[in-house]
Amino acid sequence: MTVSDRHGGDLYAAARELGRSPRHLIDFSASINPLGPSKRAIRAAVKSLPLACHYPDATCHGLATALVSRWKLDPAHFVVGNGSSELIHLLPRALSIRHALILGPTFSEYARALSMQGSRMTYLHATRKDGYQIPLTQACKALCTNRSRFDTLFLCNPNSPTGQVASSQDVLDLVDVAARRKVWVVVDETFVDYCEAHSVLSAVVRSPRLLVLRSFTKFYALPGLRTGYLAGSPEVVARIRRFQPPWSVNALAQTAAQAALKDRRHAQRSLVFMHRERARLVKALRTIPGLHVFPSAANFFLVELPSSMLAAHVTQTLRQQGLLIRDCSAIPGLTDRTIRIAVRTTAENRRLVRALCQLLKACRPIH
Numbered sequence: 001m002t003v004s005d006r007h008g009g010d011l012y013a014a015a016r017e018l019g020r021s022p023r024h025l026i027d028f029s030a031s032i033n034p035l036g037p038s039k040r041a042i043r044a045a046v047k048s049l050p051l052a053c054h055y056p057d058a059t060c061h062g063l064a065t066a067l068v069s070r071w072k073l074d075p076a077h078f079v080v081g082n083g084s085s086e087l088i089h090l091l092p093r094a095l096s097i098r099h100a101l102i103l104g105p106t107f108s109e110y111a112r113a114l115s116m117q118g119s120r121m122t123y124l125h126a127t128r129k130d131g132y133q134i135p136l137t138q139a140c141k142a143l144c145t146n147r148s149r150f151d152t153l154f155l156c157n158p159n160s161p162t163g164q165v166a167s168s169q170d171v172l173d174l175v176d177v178a179a180r181r182k183v184w185v186v187v188d189e190t191f192v193d194y195c196e197a198h199s200v201l202s203a204v205v206r207s208p209r210l211l212v213l214r215s216f217t218k219f220y221a222l223p224g225l226r227t228g229y230l231a232g233s234p235e236v237v238a239r240i241r242r243f244q245p246p247w248s249v250n251a252l253a254q255t256a257a258q259a260a261l262k263d264r265r266h267a268q269r270s271l272v273f274m275h276r277e278r279a280r281l282v283k284a285l286r287t288i289p290g291l292h293v294f295p296s297a298a299n300f301f302l303v304e305l306p307s308s309m310l311a312a313h314v315t316q317t318l319r320q321q322g323l324l325i326r327d328c329s330a331i332p333g334l335t336d337r338t339i340r341i342a343v344r345t346t347a348e349n350r351r352l353v354r355a356l357c358q359l360l361k362a363c364r365p366i367h
Helices: 011-018 039-047 049-053 061-071 083-094 109-117 136-145 168-180 192-198 201-205 234-243 251-262 264-285 311-320 346-359
Strands: 078-081 099-104 120-125 152-156 184-188 210-215 228-231 300-304 338-342
Touching (some): 049 251, 061 228, 061 251, 109 120, 168 192, 201 210, 264 300, 311 338, 311 346
Parallel strands (some): 099 152, 152 184, 184 210
16 A cells, blocks of 8 residues: 655745745644743753763653653653654564554554555544544454454544544553454554543553553654653563664753653643634634534644645645645545644634635635
């Protein structure tokens, strides 16, 4: 199968194409916290600059200690990586994945990692008529029959790009079904900071077949420093570490992530802002005739365009105006009329809504 090379957040390529400074573009394609990183994280990174003349701590001891404090788990349950993407790419080798079931439509990096290792993959897609709700019931049925002999299941919760979220209990029920059939369950919780009650990370203590991915990219707004982590049983974490290159997480990333994790005030401020601005944006988008905006538990919305509009055209037109959105046409399970829009600041969101109004010939006042 063909795996799309495109992701959101390619700000520099867009700037080169348009002949503009990245500072003059507004990136709705990458779902990053619009409040930016914690000031404590920035100060920590700057303070650690003199450490650039030394190798970073290969064990990420300081960050691992912060994770232990945050989750009340033994450090053997954690492995820190160069973003969650590095950890995703380590999994096919570390777990010897032969055939994975991917609950889609979803993040393309799972498929890319599996493809590069030569692993088989099968998609189980959520459907438009069900509002793209994550198909956990169907996944359980697929594992119960398991005629395809799946050994791993990938689930993004909340899911990108659909924004749908499954309850923690439903996910744990799926994990139990998988465990009885010796199937690994990889739960990507990159966006769960916006709905923490849905996290299953603490369950890795009692569920040895469960692996949970987390990132400092989205909620903590540190994509340029590339930091993420995986929680799992000590045995599987040790296996993953054996495949990880040494010093893969730089010193600045380690110290910034550690400080970000400890700054609960910034985290709370980010949650309050996102809940308010997300409601404001979805209300404005739904005033535009022809748009269908799906509910979201994350900091972005999946939007279906009118039948007369293609995502590629809308994306390119807005791009020329310095507004970058995510064209979801190439994502398996979605149509050529689907786009993803991140929630940004109030002023930036208003500018995008106005541009969409003009583009769709449906101008209405925005309050």
